[in-house]
Amino acid sequence: GRIIGRDGRNIKTFEQLSGVKLIVDDTPEAVVLSSFDPVKREIARIALEKLIQNGKIHPQRIEETLKQAEQEVEKTVWRAGNEVVAAVGIGKIHPDLIRTLGKLYYRTSYGQNVLMHSKEVALLCGTMAAELRLDTKLAKRSGLLHDIGKAVSQSQEGTHTQLGYELCKKYNENPIVLNAIASHHEDVPADNLYSVLVAAADAISGSRPGARRDTLEGYVRRIERLEKLADSFYGVEKSYAISAGRELRVIVQPEKVSDAQADLLASEIAKKIQEDLDYPGQVKVTVIRESRAATYA
Structure with missing residues (x-):
């Protein structure tokens, strides 16, 4: 009653000033913030x-x-942003980008904290870059900033890759970093090795068992269902779910499936996945038809 106030004036004031809707229902001692x-x-x-x-x-x-x-x-946003920049070790970065990064502390994706995910991606990029003898600081910078658009995607129109690209471009980030942000979901082509590393590290961090709201058993079950569904089609020799179930590669028997039929089969499998399965994001279906000729002398 005190939260609602006389004639609802308290709840109206709270919602107007905070921009958050309060839902007070019959549940005892519970208020939902939306x-x-x-x-x-x-x-x-x-x-x-x-x-x-x-x-x-x-x-x-x-x-x-x-x-x-x-x-x-x-204060928490600033502290979180500064701590992750210091932990990753990428050198100087514009204060506005630090603050925006800090906002990711409160953002989750499928249960995974986006700031911690960005930190993981940065560290993975640094490790892979060191193995390839690339610039580790540039790799980590690209990884840390790849999802920064998610901090502003609620208040602005556009995908998080577009918003992140525009934000970092505004503060004169390296073109390699900009391409890594724009290309990590294949919205635009990757034009350098660092962008490829970011896409790989992003997939690793997001798909590892336990990272997101998905148990190991649920993860394995989803992969098995994808492969079983594809195997049920005529002419399919074997199917493999890769990239944590984001891509399905289907190998067909060339004597049973022609090139034209392979195109149709990919569409049919994708349609069947949409109808029968629940899955996060998109699943790319690739049908592979290979014919070989061998002889002996």
């Missing part, structure tokens, strides 16, 4: 907890508490 912006949602959560603890809830108090919560979250 917002697409994870930073605003965290500010609202901290403010609401303070208001409930204090007990004095009125429009002026709500405004003051929200400002305090915003300052707390801002």
Whole structure:
């Protein structure tokens, strides 16, 4: 009752100032905060907890508490951004990019914290770059910034790769870093080795068992279902789910499936996956038809 206030004035004030919707239902001692912006949602959560603890809830108090919560979250954002930049070791970076990176602390993707994912990708890129005798700092920088667009994708139109590209371009990041951001989901072609490393590290970090909201058993089951579905089609010799189930490679028997039929088969398998299976993102279906001629002398 205190949260709602007389004629709903408290809840209306809170929602208007915070940009977060409060859902108060019949569940005892439970209030749901609804917002697409994870930073605003965290500010609202901290403010609401303070208001409930204090007990004095009125429009002026709500405004003051929200400002305090915003300052707390801002400090956490700065600390998180600075800590990950220091931990990865990429040298100087624009303060606005550090702050935007810090916002990823409150963003998750399939249960995986995006800031920790970005850190993992950066470290993986650095390790692979060292093996290939490339610039490790540039590789780590590309990896750390690859998902930065997810920090602003709730408030701006466009994909996170487009938004990340535009943001880093604004602060004069290296063209290699820009291409790595734009190409890691194959929206544009990769034009350098660093972009290839970022795409590989992104797939490794996101698909390793336990990284996202997927148990090992569920992960294995999804892979097996994909392969079993493809194997059920006529002319399929063997199928392999790779890249954590994001791609399905289907090898067909050349004497049973022609080149024209291979194109049709890829479409039919993709359609069947859409109809029968639940899966995150996209699944790329590649049908491989190989004919060999051998003789002995």
